């Protein structure tokens with residue numbers, strides 16, 4: 699089981715997301731636990747202040763050290779094992795499936811969601827094990843990135859996905875983009891489902907799916923091919939694809 703401690707000044711943002719479908723069932727099955735922590739509860743002034751003006755001037759506000767340090771100390775003292783501590787930030791290493799799989803091995807994870815212009819640097823220096831970014835763009839806060847991380851990590855925990863095979867087939871799980879998928883009707887607006895998928899020949903179907911995953915990856919994300927564990931058969935399929943695509 700993985701316990702996520704999510705620190706935010708807007709914990710109510712998470713309620714809807716984590717009370718739906720797979721993540722709700724995962725909590726009910728005791729596979730994950732989500733502890734929503736309002737940073738304001740650790741502010742001691744009557745206005746429950748969590749931010750202040752930046753030293754040296756400049757736009758916006760900075761998240762204060764005291765409430766966040768108190769929250770981290772409190773959570774850590776109550777945790778069964780020392781939590782792995784993440785700060786969601788555009789300055790972090792870009793999140794990917796490999797990181798999701800790695801984090802799914804942790805027992806306790808603290809995710810700090812920043813707001814305003816950012817956090818006091820002493821938080822980063824003293825409390826954070828790693829910074830993670832969900833992409834090279836700037837959001838209004840760390841809450842949406844935290845939801846992304848909890849979702850992707852939870853999916854990698856055994857038992858969370860009803861059909862375990864969907865985890866193995868996931869785009870990025872095998873290092874490639876996903877293959878095309880179809881369901882009924884067999885023909886729609888003159889566009890037919892590929893005949894191979896109707897043969898019932900699982901070897902042929904698997905070959906077709908692997909080839910189309912390789913084709914999609916080559917055409918859209920060739921960079922992923924460098925890291926992917928390709929077999930001799932994959933290289934044969936790629937040769938066919940190069941010829942078919944006229945590359």
Ligand SMILES: CN1CCN(C(=O)c2nonc2N)CC1
Pocket residue numbers: 786787788811812813814815816817830831832833834835836837838839840841843
């Ligand atoms: C202070 N706050 C600024 C906005 N923010 C992000 O844009 C972000 N987080 O993770 N990946 C991202 N991109 C979170 C932190």
